[in-house]
Amino acid sequence: MGKTRELVKRRKAIRNIRRITRTMELIATARFKKAQERATKTEDYTKKIAELVRDLSLTAANISHPLLEIRDSVRKTLLLVITSNRGLCGGYNASILREANIRIREIRQAGSDLTLEVAGKRGMNNFRYQRIPMDKTYIQFEDKPSFEEVKEIADRYLDLYLKGEIDRVDVAFMKFISSSRQKAAVETLLPLGSVGNQSQSTRESAGPSLEYEFAPDAKSILEDLLPVTFRVRLFKCFLDAAVGEQIFRRLTMSQATENADEMIRSLTSQYNRARQAQITKEIAEVIGGAAALE
16 A cells, blocks of 8 residues: 555656646747747848948948957957856756857967856856856846847947957857757857958859948948947847747756656556555455455
8 A cells, every 4th residue: 555655646746747847848839939039030130231231341342440350469358158047948058158168268278368248047157166257247138138238238348349458259159040950159249350251252152242322431331330230149149049048948848748748657557556466465365364264
């Protein structure tokens, strides 16, 4: 009797856990769809504005801008690491932190000073454990990062870069490629040379360049357009991170639910065998007692 009661309690506990994991899976699915829609829309805008900057830079080749110039000496690098505030999302944070640690080692080996900023409690806890000092931390970004919050950070980065207090801005995050593919990556957002410049082969494959008429002039347009480009690219990193977190959480909770189902089936089978053995034993005892009375 004791064994069957223990099996019943374990099965009940696992069923309660399954309800939680199933609910979290459904919530993550709903949040993923909304986050994916925002990221997809921003992706189209980001690509279009990058094309515009590239065409303007090629058309007005004699115009230079500090945000486009790659500095010869990188004395100070700012690294922003975007992680989640909560766990239960599989290897999401571990993948990002692994890439971030690789970039930190590269920065230190190059002799550059590091300014580390971290978004998300999981990343904060990791760097505290490693005793790596953090200059700024953020915990306000969840599955719906707002552009105004990101713009505030982006404007500060732009100000530091233009003043020469930092020479490069890197971001470690989970890059959203498709609903079935995400990749932990570290991208350089400043300088914007990767946007403004093209290789010769890319230019040839792109065909004839567009002709623009500038009003008031190309330099003024680039001065307004380049900061917007950086803000949008940084915002896209936060949107990708939000989508990736929900995808990883949905998959993790789905696997946990499947494991719970398997454990429930196993415990039910054990319970049935134990109960059958107990009933057989009781019947044998009754038959034995009746035979003794004859």
